[in-house]
Amino acid sequence: MSTKAGSGRSSLLKFHRPKFQLDSAPIPVLKSESKLCLQNLTSYRAPRQLMEFPKSRRAAVLVTLFVGRMGDLYVLLSRRASTLRTYAGDTSLPGGKWDPQDKNIEWTARREALEEIGLPMDRSKVPLLCTLEPFLARTELIVTPVVVLILDNTLRPILNAPEVASIFSHPLASFLHSEPPFPTEPEMLEMEYHTSNDIEWAGHEGKVRIHRFLTGREAGGTKPIFGLTAAIMIRVAAIGYGRQPDFEVFAPNQPSQEERIAYALKTNPVFREAAQQEGIDPDKVPDPSTFRRADRERQEEVSRGRRRRRRVRSKL
Incomplete structure (x- = not known):
């Protein structure tokens, strides 16, 4: 899915809260690993937060998934407008800062997606799968990813041109792999699909690994998926598919998000x-x-959960 920005804006739709049931969802084709991914995301509960965050420094992004023609899962990504003051032209997820009128952090993510790409806030068309633990952004914001699934395939994006130049899709499972999910163009043969580098952390103990994924559209000017967006997508894919990537996600002694926050x-x-x-x-x-x-205790719990999911997968 890919589209260019237009001038129209979508009106705010009523915010429904029906409970999402995967088995009764109107999805015509769904691979078994995609079904398991959605089940894992739907059952995921972020750890209870032990800190109180100032609301004025909170933000949210919407991780919008949809099912492709062959039953695979894809995520919608935005190419930010080149005229923006910050991160101009970057590849990102729709999102922004908390507003005092927002009912909760999910509302923040949905409102921003409505404003940026015209995605309806109607939960019957775009149900909630889960809300992840918060991430620390370089912009001195605490960002919460909200994961949703598009059920209504008649929805069409309405982009806010001053903020979004275009949107496109990327396979969710590809955030777990070092090899590209698309044919490599001749001019990109020497470019690796996934790369990373470790940077110093302000806490002076350990480093933080920054990941970078090519989109396959770099020849047309689209930037790679980088930094916070890449970290969020690795986390969503790992939870969904119940396995770790084929590359090392963290630098040695990397502090957890909670420690950094x-x-x-x-x-x-x-x-x-x-x-x-x-x-x-x-x-x-x-x-x-x-x-x-x-964090060490949580990693042990993740390992136990991974073993449980493997047993479930073997029975499908």
């Missing part, structure tokens, strides 16, 4: 001021080292 809340002046303005004491944020132990 805790460090930012305690030390970053922007976060501290926002917290104090909302009556939150940043000095009461748990010590970042607390989350190193919690």
